Amino acid sequence: MKKFVLAALTVGLSxxxxxxxxxxxxxxxMGGNNQAVINEISKRFNESQDTCxxxxxxxxxxxxxxxxxxxxxxxxxxxxILQVFDAGxxxxxxxxxxxxxxxxxxxxxxxxxxxxxxxxxxxxxYADSDxxxxxxxFNSSAPIMYINTEAFEKAGVEPPKTWEExxxxxxxxxxxxxxxxxxxxxxxxxxxxxxxxxxLQFATNNNGYDSVDGTEILVNTPEHVMMYDxxxxxxxxxxxxxxxxxxxxxxxxxxxxxxALWVGSSGSFGGLQKSAxxxxxxxxxxYWEAIEGAGTNSFIGGAALFALSGKDDAQNQCTADFFQxxxxxxxxxxxxxxxxxxxxxxAAYELAKEDGWYEKQPVAEVGIKQLSLPGGEWSKGYxxxxxxxxxxxxxxxxxxxxxxxxxxxxxxxxxxxxxxxLLGRFAKTASN
Amino acid sequence: MQAVxxxxxxxxxxxxxxxxxxxxxxxxxxxxxxYLHVAKFTLIFTILVTFFSLALGLLLxxxxxxxxxxxxxxxxxxxxxYAIAPPVAGLIGMMFFDQHIGPxxxxxxxxxxxMKVGIxxxxxxxxxxxxxxxxxxxxxxxxxxxxxxxxxxxxREAAAIDNRSRFGRFWTVTLPLLAPTAFFLLIxxxxxxxxxxxxxxDVIVKDKAANNPITLVYKVYMDGFRGNDIxxxxxxxxxxxxxxxxxxxxQFRFIERRVHYN
Amino acid sequence: MHKTTFSDHLILLFGVFxxxxxxxVAFMTSTHDAIDVHMKGLQVAWGDDFxxxxxxxxxxxxxxxxxxxxxxxxxxxxxxxxxxxVGKIVLSMLAAYGLVYFRSRFSTLFFWMIFTTLLLPLEVRxxxxxxxxxxxxxxxxxxxxxxxLLASATGTFxxxxxxxxxxxxxxxxxxxxxxxxxxxxxxxxxxxxxxMIAAIFIIMFVYGWNQYLWPMIMTNEESFYTLVRGIKQxxxxxxxxQIPEYNQAFALAVLAMLPPVLIVVIFQSWFIxxxxxxxx
Numbered sequence: 001m002k003k004f005v006l007a008a009l010t011v012g013l014s015x016x017x018x019x020x021x022x023x024x025x026x027x028x029x030m031g032g033n034n035q036a037v038i039n040e041i042s043k044r045f046n047e048s049q050d051t052c053x054x055x056x057x058x059x060x061x062x063x064x065x066x067x068x069x070x071x072x073x074x075x076x077x078x079x080x081i082l083q084v085f086d087a088g089x090x091x092x093x094x095x096x097x098x099x100x101x102x103x104x105x106x107x108x109x110x111x112x113x114x115x116x117x118x119x120x121x122x123x124x125x126y127a128d129s130d131x132x133x134x135x136x137x138f139n140s141s142a143p144i145m146y147i148n149t150e151a152f153e154k155a156g157v158e159p160p161k162t163w164e165e166x167x168x169x170x171x172x173x174x175x176x177x178x179x180x181x182x183x184x185x186x187x188x189x190x191x192x193x194x195x196x197x198x199x200l201q202f203a204t205n206n207n208g209y210d211s212v213d214g215t216e217i218l219v220n221t222p223e224h225v226m227m228y229d230x231x232x233x234x235x236x237x238x239x240x241x242x243x244x245x246x247x248x249x250x251x252x253x254x255x256x257x258x259x260a261l262w263v264g265s266s267g268s269f270g271g272l273q274k275s276a277x278x279x280x281x282x283x284x285x286x287y288w289e290a291i292e293g294a295g296t297n298s299f300i301g302g303a304a305l306f307a308l309s310g311k312d313d314a315q316n317q318c319t320a321d322f323f324q325x326x327x328x329x330x331x332x333x334x335x336x337x338x339x340x341x342x343x344x345x346x347a348a349y350e351l352a353k354e355d356g357w358y359e360k361q362p363v364a365e366v367g368i369k370q371l372s373l374p375g376g377e378w379s380k381g382y383x384x385x386x387x388x389x390x391x392x393x394x395x396x397x398x399x400x401x402x403x404x405x406x407x408x409x410x411x412x413x414x415x416x417x418x419x420x421x422l423l424g425r426f427a428k429t430a431s432n
Numbered sequence: 433m434q435a436v437x438x439x440x441x442x443x444x445x446x447x448x449x450x451x452x453x454x455x456x457x458x459x460x461x462x463x464x465x466x467y468l469h470v471a472k473f474t475l476i477f478t479i480l481v482t483f484f485s486l487a488l489g490l491l492l493x494x495x496x497x498x499x500x501x502x503x504x505x506x507x508x509x510x511x512x513x514y515a516i517a518p519p520v521a522g523l524i525g526m527m528f529f530d531q532h533i534g535p536x537x538x539x540x541x542x543x544x545x546x547m548k549v550g551i552x553x554x555x556x557x558x559x560x561x562x563x564x565x566x567x568x569x570x571x572x573x574x575x576x577x578x579x580x581x582x583x584x585x586x587x588r589e590a591a592a593i594d595n596r597s598r599f600g601r602f603w604t605v606t607l608p609l610l611a612p613t614a615f616f617l618l619i620x621x622x623x624x625x626x627x628x629x630x631x632x633x634d635v636i637v638k639d640k641a642a643n644n645p646i647t648l649v650y651k652v653y654m655d656g657f658r659g660n661d662i663x664x665x666x667x668x669x670x671x672x673x674x675x676x677x678x679x680x681x682x683q684f685r686f687i688e689r690r691v692h693y694n
Numbered sequence: 695m696h697k698t699t700f701s702d703h704l705i706l707l708f709g710v711f712x713x714x715x716x717x718x719v720a721f722m723t724s725t726h727d728a729i730d731v732h733m734k735g736l737q738v739a740w741g742d743d744f745x746x747x748x749x750x751x752x753x754x755x756x757x758x759x760x761x762x763x764x765x766x767x768x769x770x771x772x773x774x775x776x777x778x779x780v781g782k783i784v785l786s787m788l789a790a791y792g793l794v795y796f797r798s799r800f801s802t803l804f805f806w807m808i809f810t811t812l813l814l815p816l817e818v819r820x821x822x823x824x825x826x827x828x829x830x831x832x833x834x835x836x837x838x839x840x841x842x843l844l845a846s847a848t849g850t851f852x853x854x855x856x857x858x859x860x861x862x863x864x865x866x867x868x869x870x871x872x873x874x875x876x877x878x879x880x881x882x883x884x885x886x887x888x889x890m891i892a893a894i895f896i897i898m899f900v901y902g903w904n905q906y907l908w909p910m911i912m913t914n915e916e917s918f919y920t921l922v923r924g925i926k927q928x929x930x931x932x933x934x935x936q937i938p939e940y941n942q943a944f945a946l947a948v949l950a951m952l953p954p955v956l957i958v959v960i961f962q963s964w965f966i967x968x969x970x971x972x973x974x
Contacts, residue, residue, distance in 0.1 A: 491705065491709075492706065495702045495706050498702050502703075506706050506710060507962060509710050510709065510710060510713055511896060511958045512951065512955045513717060516947060517904055517921065517946075517947045517950050518904055518906070519925050519943075520944065521716075528736065533733075533735035535736060566713070574896055575893055575897075578889040578890055578893035581889045582856075613856075615855065662821075
């Protein structure tokens with residue numbers, strides 16, 4: 001009798017596994033429209049095949065999603081796929097064994113993974129020092145410069161390509177009644193991407209890619225100090241407006257037609273089209289002509305998907321299937337169109353071009369064009385532990401610069417000192 | 433308890449490796465100028481929020497207890513405010529003090545106060561404290577009111593005969609009878625200002641602390657939850673717990689003695 | 695009793711204005727469209743989008759599974775609110791009763807032990823709490839949502855304060871009448887605590903009703919969405935690239951206030967009853 005029950009049970013089990021699709025989960029940190037698009041993509045994936053069944057779960061903000069993922073991982077309840085934002089990438093990538101490299105996962109699943117399929121600026125940011133993809137780039141954006149076209153007509157000048165050109169035209173824009181320049185996130189736009197656009201080293205150990213031990217940040221280098229000296233100078237002369245570290249506080253004056261140039265995200269145009277009270281266009285984030293080798297592509301902002309370890313082969317196969325599906329040109333194009341994030345593959349970019357998307361939305365192309373610029377040695381990415389905390393130190397010191405409480409030199413030295421202390425602490429968590 | 437253990441380690445958040453560092457996490461925190469700066473603001477913030485939310489809650493509850501006509505509408509309205517969902521309460525606060533379009537900022541401009549929440553330290557602190565107090569008043573209102581309602585009318589009548597002045601009566605009779613509730617609220621409000629305000633702070637600084645005022649618990653949140661520094665944030669929470677433990681202990685020793693229960 | 699003066703009403707009206715004003719503004723703002731709110735901020739006048747916004751909020755089926763409906767979120771919030779409030783009151787009254795009336799050598803120690811838990815907000819103990827709940831297999835259950843939240847000392851501390859102020863003569867009288875400890879608790883302490891229970895019920899109901907972080911970490915299924923999560927989800931848009939549906943968030947928040955307000959109105963009578971009873 002007992003034997004019979006057992007046999008029946010195994011039969012029951014095996015039949016159910018033969019018919020039921022493998023369930024995989026995806027935890028992400030998006031809400032609103034982006035969440036709706038994620039749900040739509042997941043639905044399409046489930047409809048496209050019948051071996052895998054993907055469930056996307058919103059876990060609050062990026063930070064909350066990462067914290068939930070960590071809590072779950074420690075209890076063995078982790079999802080198959082976790083979305084991790086750019087500044088948190090070092091946390092998961094240095095926890096060796098937390099994630100299966102996306103490239104390995106895809107190759108093991110029998111697909112042919114080709115790094116060259118991805119656009120230049122996306123290729124290295126979530127890869128290890130050998131260039132192997134660890135995270136799968138997902139929602140990606142770049143800092144670009146939005147142009148108030150009316151302001152430029154009134155002032156009778158041309159939008160600048162370099163900061164030198166900006167210095168030339170700033171007085172004319174000011175005379176025309178506009179604040180010439182604002183930006184929305186100094187850390188991302190004027191520090192991290194200052195280093196990428198000007199092809200300058202951001203941290204030792206190959207921007208932190210080679211090792212966590214002894215990695216030091218390089219913010220008090222003469223060029224970077226110069227950038228902020230200039231910003232402070234422009235601020236004092238009324239060429240640059242600064243409204244604190246909050247993103248929207250700085251964006252609002254541009255929307256209200258009080259500002260000529262605003263450095264924002266390549267994904268911002270969708271919202272701007274609804275809120276801006278004047279016509280606008282966009283161009284690349286400027287660089288310094290005077291710096292040799294400048295003009296390279298920028299880092300990507302946004303987040304990547306990580307396949308967490310500790311899952312069985314069937315599930316990993318499904319995760320790989322989904323990554324393949326996600327990077328297919330059609331889905332990338334759909335994502336690009338409905339969210340404003342850039343497509344991560346060249347094929348998707350070509351598809352968008354063919355489809356005439358950029359004739360309808362010229363601004364949508366600026367971000368991907370900037371990411372497709374030739375790369376330099378230092379424009380691949382950076383990897384620093386406790387980077388969210390380092391950003392906080394920068395934000396604090398930058399605010400002090402514009403409040404006149406500290407000099408640029410002192411501020412950079414403080415960031416250097418506290419940043420290196422944080423990096424040193426991080427090295428201790430990761431070693432052994 | 434796990435917090436105490438973690439505070440002696442530097443740990444990889446996913447739990448793969450940990451290095452024992454002894455008291456380093458504590459030393460790192462306590463020797464940092466910034467940490468001490470934050471601690472100073474936390475002290476001021478806690479005192480102000482506790483004082484104003486208690487004082488205003490007491491004032492409104494005493495008045496609502498006094499009046500007869502319309503008292504239930506007053507009570508319902510004042511208590512209801514407590515029910516607003518925290519994220520929206522924060523959003524209202526943020527929009528109210530918005531640099532460009534906030535009604536309060538426009539009002540302040542009439543008086544020549546150029547308010548810049550997010551840049552100016554004092555202005556940001558002001559907005560933060562206002563929202564934190566606003567959110568806490570209904571809580572105090574409910575408890576003080578329930579305390580007042582449970583004072584027997586016979587006691588009140590006797591007091592009314594003994595003492596003609598309303599204020600004097602309140603001071604000598606009502607307040608001592610309210611003491612057990614007031615003591616409870618003192619401690620709860622203190623823990624509220626210390627621990628439960630990081631949502632408000634996050635909204636007011638638009639998740640960028642920069643050089644804006646923040647409190648110790650927000651620092652724990654930034655380092656632990658956002659920065660995944662488990663050891664460092666554990667050490668900070670232990671410090672925070674010790675502070676509160678010592679504070680409440682003293683309150684029990686010295687203030688509770690003056691509270692007469694029977 | 696003394697006469698109420700004009701100034702009393704003036705203070706109260708001013709208090710109501712300051713306290714309720716923002717709620718009124720939230721309601722008015724919810725009748726405008728999202729772009730307007732984004733550009734012009736809070737609104738004090740009636741907008742044109744009342745019907746559209748509220749219809750959308752009330753009928754929309756959100757989420758991946760379509761499980762996130764208004765009714766579903768209300769139900770979940772209600773379960774959390776009621777479960778939490780009732781559980782908390784029962785637990786903390788019993789604990790406080792034990793603390794105050796069974797004075798033993800350990801009661802002070804015990805009190806301090808409970809008290810320290812008050813000092814640890816859930817956010818600080820998320821990792822261990824989550825670990826325990828997964829080991830008990832309580833992920834994605836209402837029990838797993840409610841139980842860890844019960845572990846805090848607010849209620850116990852509050853009832854301790856009240857029980858201590860209950861005259862000892864009552865206990866003596868009860869003893870002489872031959873009432874056991876349990877009878878004393880049910881027949882005397884509980885009725886005496888009515889206003890206190892009302893106060894703590896309102897507070898705890900709202901606390902449970904408004905939970906966000908813990909439900910988000912503990913549940914992975916959309917059928918567990920609470921109202922506050924729904925609101926957060928709407929606002930969870932990076933303002934840099936899109937404009938959140940502010941109007942919907944405000945509308946949902948206004949709607950989310952109705953059940954707690956209903957609770958307040960119901961318990962209103964308890965507050966007044968406490969008064970009239972002692973009037974006799």
